[in-house]
Amino acid sequence: MTNPFAHSTNGNAIARISVVDGVFVLEGDLLISTIEQLDLRQGLAEAIDLSRVHHLDTAGAWAVVSLERRLQEAGLAPLITGSSQMQADLIETLRQNMPQLGDQHAPSLTLADRFEKIGRRAVAAFQNALAIVGFLGEVVASIVGLVLRPTRVRWTAIIHHMQQVGLNAVPIVSLMAFLIGVVLAFQGAAQLRQFGAEVFVVDLIAISILRELGILLTAIIVAGRSGSAFTAAIGSMKMREEIDAMRTLGLDPIEVLVVPRVVALMLMLPVLGVIANLAGLVGGAMMSWIELGVSPGVFQSRLASNTGVWHLGVGMIKAPFFALIIGIVGCFEGMQVEGNAESLGHLTSTSVVLSIFLVITADAMFSIFFAVMGV
Amino acid sequence: MTDDPIISVRGLVTRFGKHTVHDGLDLDVQRGEIIGIVGGSGTGKSVLLHAVVGLLKPAAGQITVFGENVRDTSADDYRRLRKRWGVMFQDGALFSSLNVQQNVEAPMREQLDLSPATRAALAAIKVRMVGLPENALQKMPSELSGGMRKRAGFARAIALDPEIVFLDEPTAGLDPIGAAAFDTLTAQLRRALGLTVFLVTHDLDSLHAICDRIAVLAEGRVLATGTMAQMQDVDHPWVQAYFKGPRARAALAQKEAS
Secondary structure, eight states, X not given: OOOTTOOOSSSOOOEEEEEETTEEEEEEEEOTTXXXXXXXXXXXXXXXXXXEEEEEOHHHHHHHHHHHHHHXXXXXXXXXXXXXXXXXXXXXXXXXXXXXXXXXXXXXXXXXXXXXXHHHHHHHHHHHHHHHHHHHHHHHHHHHXXXXXXXXXXXXXXXXXXXXXTGGGHHHHHHHHHHXXXXXXXXXXXXXXXXXXXXXXXXXXXXXXXXIIHHHHHXXXXXXIIIHHHHHHHHHHHHTTHHHHHXXXXXXXXXXXXXXXXXHHHHHHHHHHHHHHHHXXXXXXXXXXXXXXXXXXXXXXXXXXXXXXXXXXXXXXXXXXXXXXXXXXXXXXXXXXXXXXXXXXXHHHHHHHHHHXXXXXXXXXXXXXXXXXXX | OOOOOSEEEEEEEEEETTEEEEEEEEEEEOTTOEEEEEEOTTSOHHHHHHHHTTSSOOSEEEEEETTEESSSSOHHHHHHHHTTEEEEOTTTTOOTTSOHHHHHHHHHHHHOOOOHHHHHHHHHHHXXXXXXXXXXXXXXXXXXXXXXXXXXXXXXXXXXXXXXXXEESTTTTOOHHHHHHHXXXXXXXXXXXXXXXXXXXXXXXXXXXHOSEEEEEETTEEEEEEXXXXXXXXXXXXXXXXXXXXXXXXXXXXXXXX
């Protein structure tokens, strides 16, 4: 005897339905792979004959029961005949577990629903913004508290994060800035040569890198590199309930996890900014030398005589603010992670996008501010 | 009925680096039985399950399921073989980006050409069969409790009416009532669907309640196989400690009382 549940493995199983003398006759193998061959919506009959069915699985039994249901709705009381004991058991199991028809239709979205969705999103975005500001307040309060009681400052953690976000980022930041310097010199030279004003390429490079590009691009790289790492690290701790464990042990997660990261970033981003400025100037000087024949000596003296120190000042003032934005957003999004892995990934990308967006917004506001102040 | 075992493992050796997990392991599983795989932590119960379903390449040995070799087959043969078993991993391993209905539909969607309405109807039935309420269909895995996740994982494992289901610690982390309900469910579905169940467990109550046979893993091989009663007579310190410890006695007493 072969096992009644063994599936035919040849993949050519056939199921057929026909009406003979007022009886539905099912034939062949009623399996999940064959039930689509059956048309169960046609015809009426008083009985269902299964005696010619070889194999029957849950899907096949479902087909039989839905046929039976349809006949019952049509006012008939169909009999199921010719099934083996096991098939009858399976059909009975299905009867018990099959939901009544028509009770699981998801309502389609109306126009009002769509408006409601937009409204809910807007409110959620507003609440999220409020929550970030609240989080910023908590972190600042925590920092002030630590300034008042310096013995509680976690120096080891701060130094560790300074290495992570600062020292380890030096190669990528300096390479990036060097290439930006090269690009600026190259593009600037091509344009300025038309006016015979090649030497102004020094001013072009110095002002754009020192004032804007050096620190802005550094902040963007750091947001992508460290902001995402903050979110992922804190988020996975949140997922594994480490944050809750800290609270029960009387440790303040803001003080233990967030403050060291934010402080380390605020200390290191200006340093990275200086490194980026230097690398950018070196790149620009090198390209000017190759492309325009402006020797490093000329570049240096022109830089010293024509570029005011405030250009550097304007750039550097922005650094701690950018660092604060990246740190707060990165840690805040990490704290928002819920129990599942998907929210971790989602919030990590949100964190990077949001912090870059806010950094650029802040940069624009600084530009307006400095323009109004005439710096 | 033919007596060829549905799963046959011969001389299985698995290694992680220098650490040998299985060293010449032999195991046969008969069609239609519930076999419980027990063993101390680190004896490679889950590793054995992974090896049998072909997720892990053994260092040596042969594993056949339905008489076909699991590892050394063509991709097509393996795909055909894979349709005939279902696996429930610890904690369900539901896809976290899909809701329960989509999770249960996932194997149907991948393996078969079914209409969306049929898929939805079959998914609803499977979800009902594992004892989840109707409204669980639209829930995301993160919204479910541990026990419900396991049930949903079970529903996904039986989505294609497999002949064998592999269950990896299905009752771990469930409360006693939930665990007992899961045992009943397993036994009931075995009866209704004619399943062969490969059950990796630590749960003595499960072993008592539903397992036809038990295989004890220790020292890299199957130390003993047999019924619960036969386990009492195996002369090995670990087996003695496991099946005659206070928890085993409690489970036995409970079984006899019921």
